[in-house]
Amino acid sequence: MTDLVEEAVLTEFDRITERGGVLGAMETMYQRNKIQEESLYYETLKHSGELPIMGVNTFLNPNPAETDTEIELARSTEEEKTMQIHDLENFHKFHSKERDSMMERLREAALKNGNIFEILMESVQVCSLGQITQQLYQIGGQYRRNM
Amino acid sequence: MEYFHYMLDLLREKGSGHIQVFAGGGGVIIQSEIQELTDYGISRVYSPEDGRKLGLTGMIADMLKRSDFQVLPDKFEPHADKLVTENVQHIAHSLTWIEQYVKGSQMAPENKVVEPLEAVQKVLNKLHSQDSLVENSQAPVIGLTGTGGAGKSCLADELLRSFLEEFPEKRIAILSVDPSKRKTGGALLGDRMRMNSINDPRVYMRSLATRRSHLATSTALEGAVSLLQATGKSGGGGFDLILVETAGIGQSDSEISDFVDLSVYVMTPEFGAATQLEKIDMIDFADCIVINKFDKPGAQDALLAVGKQYKRSRNDFDATTETMPIFGVVANRFNDSGTNWFYHNLIEILIKKKSLNWKRSHEAEFAISEITELIPSDRKEYLRQIADCVRTYKKEIRKNAKTAAECGQLYGTLKQMLGETENKNSWNILQPCPIENIPETAHTVAELYNEKISKLPKSLRVQLSEFHENNQAYLGENFSFYIRNKELNISNHSISLSGLKIPKIATPKFNDWGEIASWLGLENFPGSFPFTGGVFPFKREGEDPTRMFAGEGIAERTNRRFHLLACDQPATRLSTAFDSVTLYGSNPNLRPDIFGKIGNAGVSICCLDDAKKLYSGFDLSTS
Numbered sequence: 001m002t003d004l005v006e007e008a009v010l011t012e013f014d015r016i017t018e019r020g021g022v023l024g025a026m027e028t029m030y031q032r033n034k035i036q037e038e039s040l041y042y043e044t045l046k047h048s049g050e051l052p053i054m055g056v057n058t059f060l061n062p063n064p065a066e067t068d069t070e071i072e073l074a075r076s077t078e079e080e081k082t083m084q085i086h087d088l089e090n091f092h093k094f095h096s097k098e099r100d101s102m103m104e105r106l107r108e109a110a111l112k113n114g115n116i117f118e119i120l121m122e123s124v125q126v127c128s129l130g131q132i133t134q135q136l137y138q139i140g141g142q143y144r145r146n147m
Numbered sequence: 148m149e150y151f152h153y154m155l156d157l158l159r160e161k162g163s164g165h166i167q168v169f170a171g172g173g174g175v176i177i178q179s180e181i182q183e184l185t186d187y188g189i190s191r192v193y194s195p196e197d198g199r200k201l202g203l204t205g206m207i208a209d210m211l212k213r214s215d216f217q218v219l220p221d222k223f224e225p226h227a228d229k230l231v232t233e234n235v236q237h238i239a240h241s242l243t244w245i246e247q248y249v250k251g252s253q254m255a256p257e258n259k260v261v262e263p264l265e266a267v268q269k270v271l272n273k274l275h276s277q278d279s280l281v282e283n284s285q286a287p288v289i290g291l292t293g294t295g296g297a298g299k300s301c302l303a304d305e306l307l308r309s310f311l312e313e314f315p316e317k318r319i320a321i322l323s324v325d326p327s328k329r330k331t332g333g334a335l336l337g338d339r340m341r342m343n344s345i346n347d348p349r350v351y352m353r354s355l356a357t358r359r360s361h362l363a364t365s366t367a368l369e370g371a372v373s374l375l376q377a378t379g380k381s382g383g384g385g386f387d388l389i390l391v392e393t394a395g396i397g398q399s400d401s402e403i404s405d406f407v408d409l410s411v412y413v414m415t416p417e418f419g420a421a422t423q424l425e426k427i428d429m430i431d432f433a434d435c436i437v438i439n440k441f442d443k444p445g446a447q448d449a450l451l452a453v454g455k456q457y458k459r460s461r462n463d464f465d466a467t468t469e470t471m472p473i474f475g476v477v478a479n480r481f482n483d484s485g486t487n488w489f490y491h492n493l494i495e496i497l498i499k500k501k502s503l504n505w506k507r508s509h510e511a512e513f514a515i516s517e518i519t520e521l522i523p524s525d526r527k528e529y530l531r532q533i534a535d536c537v538r539t540y541k542k543e544i545r546k547n548a549k550t551a552a553e554c555g556q557l558y559g560t561l562k563q564m565l566g567e568t569e570n571k572n573s574w575n576i577l578q579p580c581p582i583e584n585i586p587e588t589a590h591t592v593a594e595l596y597n598e599k600i601s602k603l604p605k606s607l608r609v610q611l612s613e614f615h616e617n618n619q620a621y622l623g624e625n626f627s628f629y630i631r632n633k634e635l636n637i638s639n640h641s642i643s644l645s646g647l648k649i650p651k652i653a654t655p656k657f658n659d660w661g662e663i664a665s666w667l668g669l670e671n672f673p674g675s676f677p678f679t680g681g682v683f684p685f686k687r688e689g690e691d692p693t694r695m696f697a698g699e700g701i702a703e704r705t706n707r708r709f710h711l712l713a714c715d716q717p718a719t720r721l722s723t724a725f726d727s728v729t730l731y732g733s734n735p736n737l738r739p740d741i742f743g744k745i746g747n748a749g750v751s752i753c754c755l756d757d758a759k760k761l762y763s764g765f766d767l768s769t770s
Contacts, residue, residue, distance in 0.1 A: 002679060010534040017531035023522060040203075047202040057199065076700040076746030084701050084735045084751050091754045111482060128754040130734025140481045141308055142343040 088128060095126035102126050103135050110139045148180060149743025155188050156739075162236050167214050169193070171206075219243055230378045232318055232385060235351060238378060242353055245370040286320075286376045286385065287501045288406070289493070291392045292429060293413030298439040300342060302413055302478040302486070303392050307344040309490040310388065313509045317387040320351040320375045324368060324393045351375075351386070368393075369406050409497050411435045416449035424456040431460040434472060434496060437489060441475040441515065450475050450515065468515075472496065475515035484514035544668035550602050551611065552661025557596040564589045577608045610667050611660060617672065618654045628674065628684045637685045651685065692716045698724025698749040702760035705750040710764060719765060724749040 019025040026032075045051035052058040092099075102123050109119045116136075123132055151170065158166050170176065170184065171193035181192045190213050193206055201209060225241035232238075293299050303321065310319060321342075345352040355368065368391065378385045391407055412433035417440075424430060436457065438449055450473065457471055458464050472492065476485035491511035498505055522529075558576070565585060579600060580593040600608070620626055627636045640648040652673065655666050671677060674684030695712035697705050705723070713719045726749035728734075728741055734753050735745045745751045752758055 006537070010537060013530035013534040017528050017534075021522060021527050021530065043203055074699045076751075080700045080704065081735070081742060081745040081751075084745055084753070085737060087756070088735055088753050091756060113482070124755045128734050129729065129732055130753060133732030141304070 091128060092131075098126040099131070103131070106132070106135055107139055110136065148184070150740045151184055151189055152187060153739030153743070164188075165216075165218055169210055169213075171197075219247070225374065230374070232351065232378060238351065238375070239353065241374055242355075242371050245374060246355060286387055286389050287408045287497055287503065288372055288376070288389045288391060289497065290407030290410040291390060291413060292410065292433075293437075293439075294415070294418075297413045297415050298478050299392050299413050302437060302439060302476070303390060304342045304344050305478050305483075305486050306390070306490055306493065307342070307350065309487070309509065310494075311344060311347055311349060313494075313507065314387070314505065317505075318349045318351070318385070319388045319390060320378075320386040321345065321353070321390045321392065322368065322371055322375070323352070323354045324391070325354060325356055372406060408501055409434045409493075411437060411493065413437045413439055414453070415440045416443045416446040418449065421452040421455075424452060427456075430456050434500075435489070435493060436473045438473070438475045439478050441485060442477050442480070446475060469513055484512075487511045488514045541669070544665060547603060547607055547668065548661045548665035550599055551607070551664035552659060554596065554599045554603065555660030557592060557599060558660075560592055561585075561589060561596060564592065575612075577603075577612045607664060607667070611663060614663050614667065621650065621652050621654050621672075626685065630683065635685075635687075637688055652680075691718045691720060694720045694722040696722045696724065698726070700746040701751055702757045704746075706761055706763055709762075713765070721762065721765065723761065726751050729753065 016022060016025045016030065019028060019030050042051070046053060046057055049057050055061070102119075106116070106119050106123055108114070109116050120132070127135075151168065154168060155164075158164055158168070167190040168188070169190055169192075176184070176192055176194070178194075181194060184192055191209070193201075197206060219240060223240055223244055225237070225244060229237040230241065291299050291303055300323070303323075307319065307321070310317070342352065344350065353371075355371065372389060372391060375386055375389050410429070410433045412427075412429040412435070414427075414436070416438055418424060418427075430436060430453065436453060438446065438453060440446075441450075450468070453473055454466075454468060454471055457473060458466055474485060474489040474492070476489050477483045478486055480486075488511045491509055494505070494507065494509070497503065498507075554577075561580060577600065579597045582590060582593050582597070585593060603611075621639055623639060625636050626639050627634055629635070639652070640650055643649055654672075655663070657663060657666075669677070670679045672684065673680035674682065695709060695716075697708040697712060699705055699708065709721055713721070726744055726746055728744050729749065729752050733741060735741065735751055750761065752761060
C-alpha cells in the first residue's frame, strides 16, 4: 500500500513537471481538472447507484417528514452583529490619526516591492482588516479567476 | 437568508427582477428556509434531495429551462434621451435590441431585419437629425484582439485599473465579444469572471456573442459601438473611452481595425515558427502589438521576430525596439513594469491620434517585462528532482540488498566450512574475513566474501550488524528513547482484555541479509530513516485532548466557548473558525450581504483588539 501510494505520488510529480512545473500545470488547470474529474466520477457513481451510500441512495428514510424536527443552530444574534460594527467604528475613530500615514507606508512598501509583512505587523495596530485588504486590492488588484 | 433577500431586493430596485436567482448547498439551507426563499422570489433552491432525484444533468436542464425567456420588454426601442450612463438598464436593453434585430443575427425575426448602423442612426435621428453619427461621436474606441488564451481579458483588466486610477472622472465602456459555437449556437461569455476592475460605477461592461462562429467580430458590434458612442449625446453622462475586446480565433481577423480608432494585437511568445507571423494580418494593421506572458521561454526571441515582421510590413527598417509600438508584458503580474509602460504609451498614442485634451498624471519609463521568475530556473523541475531522488535511492537500496544477500550466503557457507568452534574467535560479523587465519580450502570463498562486503556501504554494514540487537529492544518490557532531551519510557506491549500481551511494534522476523538490508532501507523501525513507520519511535501515551474548535458570534462569545472547552483539560489546543466576512478580508458592515454573515459559521475578527479578546486568558507564547 505504501509503495503503491508512493509510486502514484511520484508519477503525479512527473506529470506536473511535464506540464512545466506547478505554475505551468496551474495555467492549464491540470490540478483543478484532476480534482473535478474525480469528484464528477464520484457523483456519477453515487447517482447511478453503483456506489451505495446508506441514507443517500439506498435505505432512504421512508418517512422523511417525521425527521423534520427543530435543531438548534449556532447563529449570531442581531445584537452581536450591531455591536461588532459599533466596536469597529470606535476602533476606526480611535486610530483615525495614525491610519493614513500607515496606509501610505503600506502602499509604498507594496509598490517598491518591499517587505509588506514587516509593515503589516505594524499596520494591524491601527488599521482594521478591511482597511488593509482594500488598500492592497487598490494597489495590486484582486485574484483573477482562470476559467 | 439576509443575503438572498438583499440580492433580490437590489435586483428589483435596479429593474432587473427578471434575473433568475438559483441557490444550492449541501444542506446548510434548511427546509423551512427553502420555502421562505422560494416564496420571496428565488427561482429554485436545489437541496440534497433534488440532487438525489434529478442528478447533476437534471439540475442543469432544469436551470436552463427556467432561464430561457425573452428579456426585452414588449416593443422596446432605444431612446436617445434615455441613453445616458446613469441609465444602465436602458443601455443594456438597447444593446440587446441591436443584437436581436440586426441583419445576420440568428435571433432576428425575418421581417424585422435592420442594418446595424441604420438602426442606431434611425433612433438617433429622431433627436439629432442633422448630425451624422460617426462624426458626432467623440469617445475613442480601442480594439483589443488576439489569439485565444493570449490574456486579452487580463490585459484589459489591467488597462482598466490603470485608466480608472489615472482619470478619476472618466467613464469607460467595455464590449467583450466571445465566439459562438457552430454546433450548439451557444457562447461562453466568460470574460466578466476574470475582470475585477469592472466593479466600479464608472465602468459599463457587456459581453456579446459573435453569433457566427467563423468570425471573430459580431455583426452587432458596429451598431453596439455607435450606440455606446451616442450615449449621453443628448445630455447626461456619456463614455470617455470604449474598449472592444474581440474573440481571438484565427490569424486573419483584422476586421476589427476597420471600426476602432486604435487597435491592439495581443499575442504570446508561443506563436510557432517566425514564418507564422507573416500570416497574422493584425501585425500589419495594429497600432500596438503586445506580447503577453513575457515570462515564458523564448520571449526575447519572439520580441525580435515580431519586431522584424513589424518593420517588414511597414517598410520602416530604421525602427528600433524603443520606437516600435511593440510591448513585452506580463499582465497577470503585480505592478508589472512592461504593462505600466504599455498603458502609458497606449493612452499617449490615443491622445495624439484623436487629439484629445486629456491631462495625464501617469508616469512610466521604457520597460519590457523582465524575466524575473517566481521560481528560479534550477528549481523549475524540483518535483522531478524529488521523484528522481527517491527512485535513485530505491535503486541503490535494491542493489545493496542484492549484495547483502550474497554476503549473507557466503558468510553462511564460510561458517559451515569452518565449523562453529573455529568461528568463535575468527572474525566479527560483516568485517573482512582474516584469510591468513583460516584453512586454505575456504580461501576462495573468503576472498569472494571480502570482495562483496567491501562493496557494501559502511553505514549499511553497521546497521546490519546492529539489527538483531536493535530488534531485541522491542521484545523487552519497555522501550526508552529521547525526545527533546527528555527520556521517555514506553511499554512495548498493550494488554488485551483476555490478558494477551500484544506487541505495539511488529518486528521483522527474517534473517536473510538481503531482506534485512532492503527493509532497513525502505521501512526501518519507526523513528528511524526513512521514517516509513513515523517520525517518532512510538505513539505518545496519554494523548492530548482533541483540538478545541470554536468560532461563533463575536470574539467574547468564542472566548467564553474556548474557556469552557479548555476547562480542566491537561493541555490547551485552540483552533479558530472565522466567519466568511473575516476570511475574505472584509470589515463588518450594515450592508445586508455582509451583515447576515457577521459571526455566522465562525467568529468575526476585524482588528487587533478583537484578536486580543478572542484569546484573552490564554497564554499563547509558551508551548
